Amino acid sequence: xxxxxxxxxxxxxxxxxxxxxxxxxxxxxxxxxxxxxxxxxxxxxxxxxxxxxxxxxxxxxxxxxxxxxxxxxxxxxxxxxxxxxxxxxxxxxxxxxxxxxxxxxxxxxxxxxxxxxxxxxxxxxxxxxxxxxxxxxxxxxxxxxxxxxxxxxxxxxxxxxxxxxxxxxxxxxxxxxxxxxxxxxxxxxxxxxxxxxxxxxxxxxxxxxxxxxxxxxxxxxxxxxxxxxxxxxxxxxxxxxxxxxxxxxxxxxxxxxxxxxxxxxxxxxxxxxxxxxxxxxxxxxxxxxxxxxxxxxxxxxxxxxxxxxxxxxxxxxxxxxxxxx
Amino acid sequence: xxxxxxxxxxxxxxxxxxxxxxxxxxxxxxxxxxxxxxxxxxxxxxxxxxxxxxxxxxxxxxxxxxxxxxxxxxxxxxxxxxxxxxxxxxxxxxxxxxxxxxxxxxxxxxxxxxxxxxxxxxxxxxxxxxxxxxxxxxxxxxxxxxxxxxxxxxxxxxxxxxxxxxxxxxxxxxxxxxxxxxxxxxxxxxxxxxxxxxxxxxxxxxxxxxxxxxxxxxxxxxxxxxxxxxxxxxxxxxxxxxxxxxxxxxxxxxxxxxxxxxxxxxxxxxxxxxxxxxxxxxxxxxxxxxxxxxxxxxxxxxxxxxxxxxxxxxxxxxxxxxxxx
Numbered sequence: 320x321x322x323x324x325x326x327x328x329x330x331x332x333x334x335x336x337x338x339x340x341x342x343x344x345x346x347x348x349x350x351x352x353x354x355x356x357x358x359x360x361x362x363x364x365x366x367x368x369x370x371x372x373x374x375x376x377x378x379x380x381x382x383x384x385x386x387x388x389x390x391x392x393x394x395x396x397x398x399x400x401x402x403x404x405x406x407x408x409x410x411x412x413x414x415x416x417x418x419x420x421x422x423x424x425x426x427x428x429x430x431x432x433x434x435x436x437x438x439x440x441x442x443x444x445x446x447x448x449x450x451x452x453x454x455x456x457x458x459x460x461x462x463x464x465x466x467x468x469x470x471x472x473x474x475x476x477x478x479x480x481x482x483x484x485x486x487x488x489x490x491x492x493x494x495x496x497x498x499x500x501x502x503x504x505x506x507x508x509x510x511x512x513x514x515x516x517x518x519x520x521x522x523x524x525x526x527x528x529x530x531x532x533x534x535x536x537x538x539x540x541x542x543x544x545x546x547x548x549x550x551x552x553x554x555x556x557x558x559x560x561x562x563x564x565x566x567x568x569x570x571x572x573x574x575x576x577x578x579x580x581x582x583x584x585x586x587x588x589x590x591x592x593x594x595x596x597x598x599x600x601x602x603x604x605x606x607x608x609x610x611x612x613x614x615x616x617x618x619x620x621x622x623x624x625x626x627x628x629x630x631x632x633x634x635x636x637x638x639x640x641x642x643x644x
Numbered sequence: 645x646x647x648x649x650x651x652x653x654x655x656x657x658x659x660x661x662x663x664x665x666x667x668x669x670x671x672x673x674x675x676x677x678x679x680x681x682x683x684x685x686x687x688x689x690x691x692x693x694x695x696x697x698x699x700x701x702x703x704x705x706x707x708x709x710x711x712x713x714x715x716x717x718x719x720x721x722x723x724x725x726x727x728x729x730x731x732x733x734x735x736x737x738x739x740x741x742x743x744x745x746x747x748x749x750x751x752x753x754x755x756x757x758x759x760x761x762x763x764x765x766x767x768x769x770x771x772x773x774x775x776x777x778x779x780x781x782x783x784x785x786x787x788x789x790x791x792x793x794x795x796x797x798x799x800x801x802x803x804x805x806x807x808x809x810x811x812x813x814x815x816x817x818x819x820x821x822x823x824x825x826x827x828x829x830x831x832x833x834x835x836x837x838x839x840x841x842x843x844x845x846x847x848x849x850x851x852x853x854x855x856x857x858x859x860x861x862x863x864x865x866x867x868x869x870x871x872x873x874x875x876x877x878x879x880x881x882x883x884x885x886x887x888x889x890x891x892x893x894x895x896x897x898x899x900x901x902x903x904x905x906x907x908x909x910x911x912x913x914x915x916x917x918x919x920x921x922x923x924x925x926x927x928x929x930x931x932x933x934x935x936x937x938x939x940x941x942x943x944x945x946x947x948x949x950x951x952x953x954x955x956x957x958x959x960x961x962x963x964x965x966x967x968x969x
Contacts, residue, residue: 323743354769360685368736411693418648445674459784
């Protein structure tokens, strides 16, 4: 059976099964935003890795080397944020470069990565360059969980509030904008090129009672689906409550796209999706820029409701077409 | 300027320069076997990463998927060993897979990695699969430095003893053996496919007074050259003292190769190259299987001396031809 037949997720599930029950020293098994282990002395550390491959995860025709470097680090810091982790963090970088790669491009990639590191108190501790027919950037990152506990995908229970930071859909619309030749000054394009991991918000949410979290990298529906699956709950969210920015609405209009579709399925927003008891959620929203978009219930799966409380059929409405983005 | 014009080492040097002086939280700047940072609570952690790319670092025609997985983890553990680090360690794995990759091959790769993890008390904490036109394996690893200090490439001073663990050249000869269709039961082939990182020896050497270390991945001459450069010393080693295994001698004979050339320039042995004060070196050799091969002196560069004490001209003798291996 080839990967193309099994699917990437099928393969990942099998490999996770192989690792299950091994390594008691790992406090959180594979499958969450980051792994967690305990350093000598007792500190809890989150540990995560992510790779971006040319032609698969980025297209140099509309992603600059500077933003590629920035983003490659930012998506790892976002995983730390989703655990309720804290700066400082430490990153290692492996660059796969072809002999034809321009040295100046690699320097700009590093400049972008250093800019992101400076903004989020991350130290780029080193790395390596390897030869590769296709450019790739592989970053691994570790950072402390200073609360002595952490947020997982599996902590949600029925009857809790589902919330998101910021606005959704901007990044996917920004990517479409750039693909169609639009400039990088569009706020949506900026969010696609320079996502802002919610590092301080994640920890604050943990302090204020959040019980589950994930960063929105695959799109709201998929990532909320991950929380539901790992927690053994269902979720219903209200389409009208999903936060859309003015820029997303304007860009969607210019592109003849539906901003709600982008928000539900677009991905790469790197906002945090948080779950908390409804009582705690009120206090959190008073302090953190958070939008309540729905609630967890008994069952499984994610339902999107319209203003009249009717379930929206996602496939029929084309909300799915952003998934290929 | 393209990477092919600057050279990989030229590019790495430039990127290191960009990182210099940043991230005070990093206790050992980029350029050693691993980075070092301090976890909350004070524990020192080594942090390292390495990637293997199909067609560049391995050839599936003579490297099995099982050994690829084993080796991809082992070379990272070897970096931890070269710092004087300790188990348990924690690893993350990114696999770049093409849609044509067979699921069974990926499982065997993971089995090899798990076998290595079990032998060296490493926990594979998780990872990811990404699409890639060419298969790659990128591993990052962190482990504690329980001595509260660590071995670097820069700690050598003139007048000290230069020593190595195990025997050298086996791995390079084993690779040639496999390339020419030889079987994997040859001890040299085994060492190439399943290198044994010297994790416990590294820490013991640190306890007993070693002042500098590197793992031999690029070949004795190059790796000793790294120590000389980073420490600001020269080294002279005695060709007759370089430890060659019976298997290396026999395999070299069958291949019509010079085993000494393989030992000097072959690489991938993943033995430790250690430097210590001559007094301490005596005690270390009494307890650890170590061979004294030479000494550090004032100056720069590495000289190889024959039995009569004459410098061997390495280029003329063809000792260099293993470098391309």
